[in-house]
Amino acid sequence: MATFQSLPGFREFYPEDCAARNGLFNAWRGAARRHGFVEYDAPVLEPLELFTEKSGEEIRNQLFEFEDKGGRKVALRPEMTPSLARLVAAQAGSLRKPVKWFSIGECFRYEKPQKGRGRSFYQLNADIIGEPGPGADAECIALLVETLRACGLDEGEFEVRISDRKLWFLFFAATGVEETKVPEALAIVDKWDRESKEELKKKLKPYFAAEIDAESIWLSVKNFRQDPMLWLQDVAVTHPHTDSLNVARARGEELKALDQNLKNLGVEKFYRFDFSIVRGLAYYTGFVFEAFQTVGTARALAGGGRYDNLLQRLGGVDLPAVGFGMGDMTTQDLLNELKRPLGGVDKPDVYLVIGSAAERATALSLVGKLRAAGVSVEYPLKDEKYGKQFKAADQVGAKLALILGPDEVAAAQIKIKDMRSGVEVVVPNDAALVANVREIAEKGLPA
């Protein structure tokens, strides 16, 4: 005999854990369906290059990758988006646009396992493909909010912070930063709160024209980051790049439209604009957003944004896209902290107590009929004493015990005991019983 353990960062799902996982999946699915998203899935094992093409060679540090027996370089998917891009691109001509799809898939990353982060996790992905306007971004963000609410989270427990990578680009364009240098400048902004003012001034200066002093640069970035709409009203005076500025102002209108759409959809209590979010991922091209828990540690629960160029790069079709991903582990951790678990192990409607071997045939026949009628039924698989059977009925959480002893069988009757109240009743063991048991299990026996 050998002793084995599961691999570090991989989870076993005993019935309670599995019920919690499925409860989360059901909440995700329900929200997605109410919002008109339909489910798809893709292989968990894919050609390695599908992921390196999107994220570069450095992603390989995080991949479970290997060569299969046919010499193919393959990897367990670290995320769903590249597979989604392939599926949509392959049928781009025939799919009705906008595509509104979601998936619930297992993903894998070779990282140091820690709280809220495993080497295997499940991710909800929801994407709208084929619609470039802010109406699609609003629909995605509304779904994100409603998904978290469907998981049992409420006002004050999470918020979605929205930023705009496109407006950040236009800000830097309007202030004279070269387009190819903007990602570097954004990387500096991404660390704004972790650096001193002097450090930031020194780092930002080289990206701007020599005649603009470091203090003005710092102030301009700071103001934009705090309130980009205010900057859009004020800016013409200090920054002379008028063409970029007009584009930026048009973009400001899209941002207002996003805001208005979200308010109309009724999620106004669950989001705010926050331009301190820059999101490093180079493929985002427009609005970006992250959901954070606002109780306990401020961990990210989900993130997403617009990626209008990725389908072209990965699938060869020019389609705008916006979407988000939400892992299961951080949300599950939060629900546990709030003592608000989702789901629970299924409890049978009925435990059938069998008096002795002589009643077994009658009992099993009833078991078969009840199950055919949709009732979930447990019973002892071998002859057991009454006491042990009632204990079992209690342990599995059966709503009702149905008792078939010699007297009941002789009289073609059965005793029903409501396990919650203890109320008992004797009724004929007939078709009416079979038809009514589910309702009795649901509503309970009257006292």
Next chain:
Amino acid sequence: MATFQSLPGFREFYPEDCAARNGLFNAWRGAARRHGFVEYDAPVLEPLELFTEKSGEEIRNQLFEFEDKGGRKVALRPEMTPSLARLVAAQAGSLRKPVKWFSIGECFRYEKPQKGRGRSFYQLNADIIGEPGPGADAECIALLVETLRACGLDEGEFEVRISDRKLWFLFFAATGVEETKVPEALAIVDKWDRESKEELKKKLKPYFAAEIDAESIWLSVKNFRQDPMLWLQDVAVTHPHTDSLNVARARGEELKALDQNLKNLGVEKFYRFDFSIVRGLAYYTGFVFEAFQTVGTARALAGGGRYDNLLQRLGGVDLPAVGFGMGDMTTQDLLNELKRPLGGVDKPDVYLVIGSAAERATALSLVGKLRAAGVSVEYPLKDEKYGKQFKAADQVGAKLALILGPDEVAAAQIKIKDMRSGVEVVVPNDAALVANVREIAEKGLPA
């Protein structure tokens, strides 16, 4: 831009495929729950030795195995049973017995992809652990039958064939074959229909005492294979190993009990005993069974049996067990051949038709309220002409179109059109509408 394809033997699930897959999973889950089984899961990636310990080194030919970045030898699971054994063994002391568990998990085998067989597939596993008697075997076989029926298969379309590896062992013991040689003898029996009588006689002879002639051996095996119960009545005359024979006769009683339990549970039309089934897998210790489709090609749909020693070997706890595995692909193929697909892509209850930009705020507010009330709602993400919106409502299969034009908004009303019948009605756009839309979508508008 690169073009990518999924790996051979791996499936992509476009919405229709995903709906069919989920439909199958729901049928599996429903049947398991009615039978009082609860769901568990385990990692898809496991230490390699977990699988080689159960199945030997030869399993490695079929494994997706590799070394992870931590130098661990790992493999994608080819089956669920070894992980199940570990989970149960680890909590053997605290789990209520019998354990009745099921799982729906993805498994992986590096084989030549062909009809009904992929390199990735889903498998339903259902097991009862901790109960050695035939009552547990009957419960498992009943679940297998009811699972296939829940998938939409009926009488005459499939059957479960039951055999008994233990009785085969006792037969060979009673006829004088050495215990260690029985697996070899069974391997010969496994090919019974594919070999000539002369070939079988020649191969079987060496396992028996020299004085027994080849013709008698062949006849004895043939008779047992055809009807073991008849053999049990007749045997004392020709085979003098009385101790083994008595054990065999006691086992015959268990076989009768299994039969009686299955009849009582109401599945008598869906199984028969067939001792031509031997099942090569060495870890089976008792009843074995396979489900076959009986329309079209006679493919196996599921298989299982009793494995009373495996938990000891894999987990170090001595617990009897019986269970089965059922893949998704053969059942799905059969349902497709019968033109009886399971599930279908979700269709929204409502498509909200928005007259123009002026009505959008009112419309989106209604969308939010309807969704909060559990209604699934689609709407145009940007301004569209009426015609295009009605076409979209039709394409997504919306049950109702709700129409908000300038007149409706001015009058605080809304027009409901039943997309199935064409019937229209104008009602107030109020809380009653929100509360009633699901029922209207379900039942339709009266003509």
